[in-house]
Amino acid sequence: MAATQAPTRTVGAPTGTRPPADGNARAVRARRARTAGFHLTAGLLSLLWLLPIALVLVTSTRSFDDIAAHGMGSWPRSFTLANFGQAWNEGGQGHAMVNSLIVTVPTVLLSLLLASMAAFGLSRYDLPLRRTLLLVMLSGNLLPPQILLIPVSKLSEVIGIYDQLDALIGVQVGFGVGFYVFVLHGFMRAIPAEIQEAAVIDGAGPWQIYSRIILPLARPALAALSALSFTWIFNDLLWAITVLRTDSKMPITASLIGLQGQYVSLWNVIAAGSVIAAAPTVAVFLRFQRHFVAGLNLGAVK
Amino acid sequence: MTPFTTDRRNFLAGVGAVGAGALLSGCVTQTSSNSPTSQSSSGPVTLQSNLSSPQAKTALETLIAAYNKKGGSRAQLNTVASETFRTQLPTYLTSANPPDAYTWYPGSVAEAYAKQGLLLDLSDLWQGPDLSRYSAAMRDLCTSPSTGKKDFVPTDYYWWGFFYRKSNFAKWGVQEPTTWNEFLALCQTLKTKNVAPIGIGAGSGTAWVASAWFDYLNIRVNGATYHRELLAGKHSFNDPQVHKVFDYWGQALPFFDPNGTALAFQDATTSLLEGRTAMMLIGTFFADAAPKDALGDLDFFRFPVIDPKVPMAEEAPADGFFASSRTAHAAGVKDLLAYFATAEAQELYIKNSSGTVLPTHPDAKDNGTPLVVKGRKLIASAAQVTQFFNRDSSDALQPTADTALVHFLSKPKEVNSILTTWQRDAQQIWSK
Amino acid sequence: MAVLTMPRRRPGATRVPPLVLAFVLVPLLVEAAWVFWPALQGFYLAFTSWDGLAAPRSVGFGNFTTMVHDPVFRTALGNTVLWLLLFGGLSAALGLGAALLLQQERRGIGFYRAALFLPVVFSLVATALVWQGMYQPDGLINQVLRAVGLGGWQHAWLADQSTAFYAVIVPALWREIGYVMVLYLAGLKGIDPQLYEAARVDGASRWQQFRHVTLPQLSSVNAVVLSVIVIDSLRSFDVVWALTRGGPYHSSELLSTYMYSTAFQSLRLGYGSALAVVIFVLAFGVIATYLVRAFKEAS
Incomplete structure (x- = not known):
């Protein structure tokens, strides 16, 4: 089945190419900065997306007394698997x-x-x-x-x-x-x-x-x-x-x-x-x- | 793979039947009149229940188990979420092969079904050893005004009041009020203690609890008779009398918990028990959502007097069961409901639930806690008893109240337009 | 889109094998039994007054004239249009944005894509419960606001008529953007890289490349995105119903929630069915227009 999948193809800038051997330092730095910027943006976005899921996972392991006393959004002070x-x-x-x-x-x-x-x-x-x-x-x-x-x-x-x-x-x-x-x-x-x-x-x-x-x-x-x-x-x-x-x-x-x-x-x-x-x-x-x-x-x- | 093949075979057979079946017996709107004899009448009696809170559910399960142990006909309990139950009840009752018995409420809210002949006549049960001894008020409540038949078996009732934690009132050094002015003064004092004086849980799908405020204020200001007539469409929500109700409500409004319209009443219960709010107008069923160890610390006072000339009525809704007239197990259903009507069954239920309800059987003992003794006294001393907004009108009218009252809670200044809209929406239900 | 399956012949000249006819008719019949036939009954109900118990009473176009004078209907209609624009527009724009951001194969990209897509596989029931937790008065959103010193911004998000509508759109978007992103990712992957090279040779800026290469090449994906968004806008019923039930006082009321509460809470099933007819006409209008155009282009 896998053979029929379209092979992944890079679009746009060819990221795979290495910098020229003489090493244009500025280009490398710029590329690193762009990569860092990308990971920062994408990482934050992913974090934001996963936050509600994390909330549910954390809440599912808290005790009722903990939630009642401190609220849903508070830092967890208990851990139990009994809820499951x-x-x-x-x-x-x-x-x-x-x-x-x-x-x-x-x-x-x-x-x-x-x-x-x-x-x-x-x-x-x-x-x-x-x-x-x-x-x-x-x-x-x-x-x-x-x-x-x-x-x-x-x-x-x-x-x-x-x-x-x-x-x-x-x-x-x-x-x-x-x-x-x-x-x-x-x-x-x-x-x-x-x-x-x-x-x-x-x-x-x-x-x-x-x-x-x-x-x-x-x-x-x-x-x-x-x-x-x-x-x-x-x-x-x-x-x-x-x-x-x-x-x-x-x-x-x-x-x-x-x-x-x-x-x-x-x-x-x-x-x-x-x-x-x-x-x-x-x-x-x-x-x-x-x-x-x-x-x-x-x-x-x- | 077995489930798949069976399912597909059944399904394809079903599809084949569609052509013949659906086209011939046709219209969806017809309350299908297939004779119930076509189905087997040997199976167990099914009881469709909306009691989904943990304690009530367990209590009913225990009760059914006890009934099944006695031999005779067998019963099978089926608990569904109460919202699903409410939207599906008309479908259940009009289906050709309906569940046999249902948890529900007596009075107006069952009347629409009685009028259509969908409810099993239980008049002979009311001649029996238990129901014949029930109070006249209960008997009247379970008699359909349109058919004259008794079609309901009430098993318990409860009361509404301002519930609070004794330990918290002691800590704050405050007392129960009896008049409206004392009540407002109490709220004022509580506000200085850094607590939201009045809790309410009119959000997240339980907007209907706000109707308790409307009911009680209307009963205290205009009297229970006017209240009933209003809900029956004989007055307008735009009347000056109704405006007066909202004038009083407006006086208490600054003391409401600002989160009240964002919380379900169960979450508002948590707020009350945690001391974030001081008191809450609620029915005793809220205790089902409370940890049992907190029950001993709970107390209540009755809704304060506003106009001493108006007789003191109280909200004391009854709960119980009715049955479908299309049941194939009429004898079995009656046997089950007769069991529910006994003192023994009601005591068993109370023992296993949160125990804050009162049995309808004159001989049945309640759980005897000071709270329940006080509650019984409250209802016994009431000049009149009302049920609740939807129970005294219809389930269809309830959403109009929810919209109007929640609107009022956050925009009290718009009361004029709110009441005009309410009357218009209600008119559409009444004239339906 | 332009591939024609078989050479076109004179109409009527083709003999379709009976088996092929059966292949098409059996699924069609299944759908007819479970969808079209019930739908016809629903349409019939739209011209009646019915409480679900007694026999329905024919009222002609009465339900539709009532609608014209029904302020809640107007609110719901306005909100539905706003929902289509906001929910549709934002999920298309942000989905495309996310796809552009995450289109290159590089380290960690799989994780980012999975993170954005994950909510798509949650049921709306679970989604609604998750966000109910987020929006609780003492829930995560308010606690975070307090923690960062924006305590004044704390809100009863779902209970305030000025915020409820937007508070409900957020979870809907949370589920939708990942879906749209994946659609666009595949679309972007299908664009011939030579087109970009040609554009670069011509000295086109990145914006010009996007404007003149990417967007036109995505037009067929746009058709799918549009259908998906319109269909999902209608399905947004569950999440709105679970979070606000269209409240407080109709501020987040959509046609679908109004239809449901009219039919199943107020038991005005005739009027509810009439509202459903309006929803269908709206949805079908939008999509059919687009599809008919797409088909025309194809042939």
Whole structure:
């Protein structure tokens, strides 16, 4: 998969070139100053960005008495890991985490399967109205989700899957697929037509072209979308509370809201809960960072 | 991989059903009338609960466990965050396969559901050995004015008052006030002690606690009858009487904690217990957010007298349960609710919760602390009892009050326009 | 953008294999079942008065005429436009700025990029909780202000009508800038370095290079950034709702929060649906205009 990643290319000033051997001292100093300036700016910016995260991490290890007496923003005077246990067990986050994964993994796979099929059809064949279809599918993603809440909960009831994780998978697939089609369409359209024409001459049908040629070529896009959609689906709250009503079925985000309702003033427990809820997506991000970064702008691939 | 394949199969089957199912049975707005017999009536009775604070949640869990141990029908508790619960309650009740029983409040706030025939008729339960002995006031509160049926089982009630820490009042050398002027003088004294005299937690999603101030001032200035009529839309929030309420509020406003509109009431509780604020007008449920060791140090005084000619009414909201009329387990639900109505169940609940509520059963013992004894006396001596802003009107009216009152707390000078806006917003709810 | 997948033929002459048709129709049907069909019902509700319990009552365009005279709607509409401009403009500008700053591969760059991107993977629930902690009266922001001697600037950030709107935009930006930055980073990477060399040979200054090479080359990325920003502006519902619920007294009210509170708190579901229709028309208007233009250019 890595081979299909665009090799990183430096843009602008060639930083790799060494200064001339006779050593223009002034140029070297200027370059060092620029480097220092860069690291100072970028470092401060990163620090600023990480500050809220650091606050949560610190808060999650403080005791309630410490926070109550000195305030959230004060220097910590206590250290405990008990909050994580409280959020995980009494707060019900352990169970909710399992639910989240049961929903997220099939949803990602199913969404991408369906989206790649549609994108293949729309981008590689001269379907009538294909632009309109693409726009219509994307427009589903533009609907304010709130307008769908009540109809969707009634719909899942009519089908008989209300309050089941299936309903959550269904609505997440339905709501997400439009955007994935749009992105994959952009990517697949860029695959040269000659490859497909050669396959047609060799007698390959649409299924072979889809599964043997286009899908493998679209792997970087699929990898990127998997990573992205994992975070989106994992982080959903609105759909979960719309089609589910049993606390033992709720995913981690709804459980975090429940945790907040349960421990409103216990900021340490809430912070621990937030850390737990964010851990899987952070892990996915750190593990698949390149896919995120390389593929995020697939819609704009030229 | 197993979960995936099953899920996908079910899902695809579901999608197939959409074409037939959704199109035929069609409209979303129809409160689906599938007969509940289509579902199995053998499963446990489900109880949907919004009691999500740690102590109340545990207490209810213990209660359900005790009930299940008795044999007979089984019950299953389902606790969801109270905000989720509130927004989803209409969906629950109108669904074809609803949860069986719910935590909720009696009175106006349940009436909209009763009117639509969504609540299970519990009149026969009220003939039973326990509920038949409940006070007449409770019985009336649980009878729907539109259907004449009793559809609610109250299990406990509590009171509102100015809570404070005894040790702090002793430290500052101050006493409980009884009249409005004494109250203002107390605030003045406290201010010199470098403490915010009046705490409130009307921010972060608990803006509704500000309504307690409006309720009490209106009850003390204009009386409980006027208050109820106002909430029912028979008067205008623009009336001179209402303006008078805000005149009094304005006198106390300089003594409010400036952080009060930025904190949830639970965080305001922390401020009170830490001595950053001196007292807070709140219901006893706030103790659920307090460490148990602080409970012994808490005391309260009743909202001071403003006009001695006005009979002293108190806010004493009741909590309890109702059930869905579409339940497939009518007998099981009634059995569960009948258990909740017993003295034994109520005492068990009180023992495991923060213990600051009063049981509705005449024989049930409260936890007997001086605080609770005092609270019981307060309600017993009240000329009339009100519930709370939303409970005496509707949940739909509550957001209009939240907007108006929080606005007033930070911009008291704009009271005229605030009340005009409030009346306009309320009118939209009443005429809905 | 100009690659055409297949040579264009006379319309109607192409025979599309049935399997390909199924490939397109199955996802379309799934979306239709879960999105379009519910949406149609939502649109229908927009022309009714409904409390979620009794049968809805048709009111024609009543909800839309009510809107015209509804001052909260006007506030929410104004705030939404301001949100689009501020949130959209700032995340585009700062995202591009961060991308330009961090575009060169050099030591430590991975860390900086990861730091800026990290908030993107947080759920809005977690984000809101984090920032609620930051904005607490005794939270980090106020404590830092006090520590550096700016105690007078301390604020109840979320509870003050003059600051709430901006206080809510900050966490939204915190999540968005990293995302936009990554989009632009990839866009910058795709620019042919020879273009810069040619510009340098012509004696173009850095600003001129940016103005005449970078910006035009990023135009296709801009389209994506625009769609992402508009979609995310609508999704900003969660973070606003969690932090202020549109308050205090509607000062941070967006159309999406107003829609939600009208529908689910005041139980005016008909009016709430009408508000949702307005949101949809706005979003679709912005994006469709852009997409249609992009498609035209492509063909």
